[in-house]
Amino acid sequence: MSVVLLCLTASHQNASFDLLERLSISAPSAAATLVESSDFVSGAVVLATCNRFEAYLDLDEPLTAASAIAVEATIQTMSEASGVEPAELRDSVSVITGDGVVEHLFAVSSGLESVVVGEDEISGQVRRALERARDDGTTSSDLERLFQKASHTSRGVKNRTNVGGAGRSLVRLALELASSRVTDWAEARVLLVGTGQYAATTVAALRDRGAVDIGVYSASGRAAWFGAKHDVTPHDDLAAAIAWSDVLITCTSTAEPLVTPEVVAAGARRLVIDLGLPRNVDPLVARVDGVELLDLETISLHAPLAELSAADDARAMVSDAAAEFQAVAAEQSLSPAVVALRKHVFDILDAEIERARGRGDSSDRTEQALRHLAGVLLHTPSVRARELAREGRGEDFRDALEALFGLTDTRAAVAPTHIHPTSRGAATGDAGRADAV
Numbered sequence: 001m002s003v004v005l006l007c008l009t010a011s012h013q014n015a016s017f018d019l020l021e022r023l024s025i026s027a028p029s030a031a032a033t034l035v036e037s038s039d040f041v042s043g044a045v046v047l048a049t050c051n052r053f054e055a056y057l058d059l060d061e062p063l064t065a066a067s068a069i070a071v072e073a074t075i076q077t078m079s080e081a082s083g084v085e086p087a088e089l090r091d092s093v094s095v096i097t098g099d100g101v102v103e104h105l106f107a108v109s110s111g112l113e114s115v116v117v118g119e120d121e122i123s124g125q126v127r128r129a130l131e132r133a134r135d136d137g138t139t140s141s142d143l144e145r146l147f148q149k150a151s152h153t154s155r156g157v158k159n160r161t162n163v164g165g166a167g168r169s170l171v172r173l174a175l176e177l178a179s180s181r182v183t184d185w186a187e188a189r190v191l192l193v194g195t196g197q198y199a200a201t202t203v204a205a206l207r208d209r210g211a212v213d214i215g216v217y218s219a220s221g222r223a224a225w226f227g228a229k230h231d232v233t234p235h236d237d238l239a240a241a242i243a244w245s246d247v248l249i250t251c252t253s254t255a256e257p258l259v260t261p262e263v264v265a266a267g268a269r270r271l272v273i274d275l276g277l278p279r280n281v282d283p284l285v286a287r288v289d290g291v292e293l294l295d296l297e298t299i300s301l302h303a304p305l306a307e308l309s310a311a312d313d314a315r316a317m318v319s320d321a322a323a324e325f326q327a328v329a330a331e332q333s334l335s336p337a338v339v340a341l342r343k344h345v346f347d348i349l350d351a352e353i354e355r356a357r358g359r360g361d362s363s364d365r366t367e368q369a370l371r372h373l374a375g376v377l378l379h380t381p382s383v384r385a386r387e388l389a390r391e392g393r394g395e396d397f398r399d400a401l402e403a404l405f406g407l408t409d410t411r412a413a414v415a416p417t418h419i420h421p422t423s424r425g426a427a428t429g430d431a432g433r434a435d436a437v
Contacts, residue, residue: 004059005101005146006067008074008093012051012115015092017297021278022082023089024048025255028129030081031055031138038073040066043140045147047108047129049122050170050277050296051115056105056147058140071095102146103322109150110157110318115300119170121201123154146325153321161313171198171205174249174273174299181271181292182247185210191235191245192216193259193280194252195226202249202275203230217241219258239263242270249273250280257282264288330389337398337410338385342378344405349374 010020031044034055043058055074059066075093079086096104104113109126111119130147133139139147182188190211192199195218206214215233216223227234235241238258242248243265250259250273259272259281266289274281274295286293349370356362388397401407 004066005098005142006057006059006070007054007096007101007104008057008071009052009054009096009104010089010093011053011113012300013113014094015053017051017277017295017300019084019088019092020048020051020053022084023053023078024050024277026081026083027053027055027078028132029136030077031133032136033081034074034077035138037077038070040070041073043133043143044074044138045129045133045143047126049125050275051300052108052113054108056101056143058142067095067097099322099326102325103318105146105150106153106318106322106325107315109154110314111154112157112314112318115170115173121170121198123151123158124197126154127151142329145329149321149325153318156321157314157317161317170275170296170299171202171251173302174275174294175205175209177294177299177302178247178271178273179209186212188246189213189215189244190247190249191241192232193238193248193250194218194276195220195222196251196253198251198275199226200230202251203232215241215245219252219254239265243268245270247271247273249275251275252280254278254280259285261285261288264291266290327390330392330394331386334385334389334394334397337394337401337407338382340407340410341381341401341405344407345374345378346371 010023012020028046028048031046034057035041035044040059041057042060045056047054047056055078057070057074059070075086075089078084079089082089105126107113109123111122114122126147130139130144133143179185185206188211190206190213192202192214193216195216199216203214213233215235216226216230217235217238218226219238223234223236226232235244242259242263246269248259248270252258253276255278257279259274261282261284264270264272264285269290270292272281272285272291272293274293277296279295281293281295283293283295285291353362353367353370356366385394385397388394398410401410
């Protein structure tokens, strides 16, 4: 059966940050419910980031109606998990089907659809989405191949184009915006709230800016560990740590805001940068005297335009990679047809050899020659199957098998156990490649 892929996507381009925030909290864990409850969804990988929510689905039914049912099932499941009304979710997502899903994921993984084009973090987020699907048991072999190829493509884009130059990321963009408010980073006291990979990225970006006095607070008690690992000062009291700081940067994954007006002292001039999704900072903090708040929505409004030549080069690489992935998938979809043809030919050959043996008219050398001849004759149809698949004409090959040989079961894989053991060894050279599409 051919691969049937579907993607529901909501991002900074077509959805509010509030909706993305609500989806990011609970929707990823709902993938298991979707796969278990749907008659058509055989696999699901959910990608939820600070500015993107996407559900990648593998459907086991190639009918148009199946796609519509799967979309509605996904919307209902994600709505129930996140509290977002179905109508609001339906109005906010775009649906991508078929080959478009491949190129879209490759572009997303390469940072071409991000707020900051070429950002560094998204490829890791795509990889972790697949790992979570594995842990939850919701992935499929087709989604595995798709996401692994997406990771491979993103590495190629990063290594062979300049689209990811200068370590673009939301962290670095936020610090660029903050630099107009911070006179000297070397004199600023910076507090991080969070100890994950994003926090580590932030420490590196801060040091690139010249920051030296960096502290860290963790609601989960990991501040001492993070401080020792990254040579920053741990704090165990959030209010006191905020009072100490000039710049507060939050990048943790708490479900509820950690920084509230109650823990932020009024009066002192303080810049608060909220990189968390869900929000780490209560929006009311912006009303505290002396506080200036930069959140993801504000930061995204200042995202720079892409460097056109680099982005064009990266897009071309993504398109080429997607076309090759689709071509390979098309070839694989014809493998059952080629196996069916080989089975048909070798079944006839085996029957004729058995009849010849019964008459005493067969020898080992004759049988070997006949099997070799069959392999040679099968080589050209096998090559043509590959070519037709890449041209999108796989059905022409199946129709030909039905018209010429009466073969109709050319979509389900057939194990070639009927082939005599010596037939594989005999079909060497070009003929030896006849069983591979």
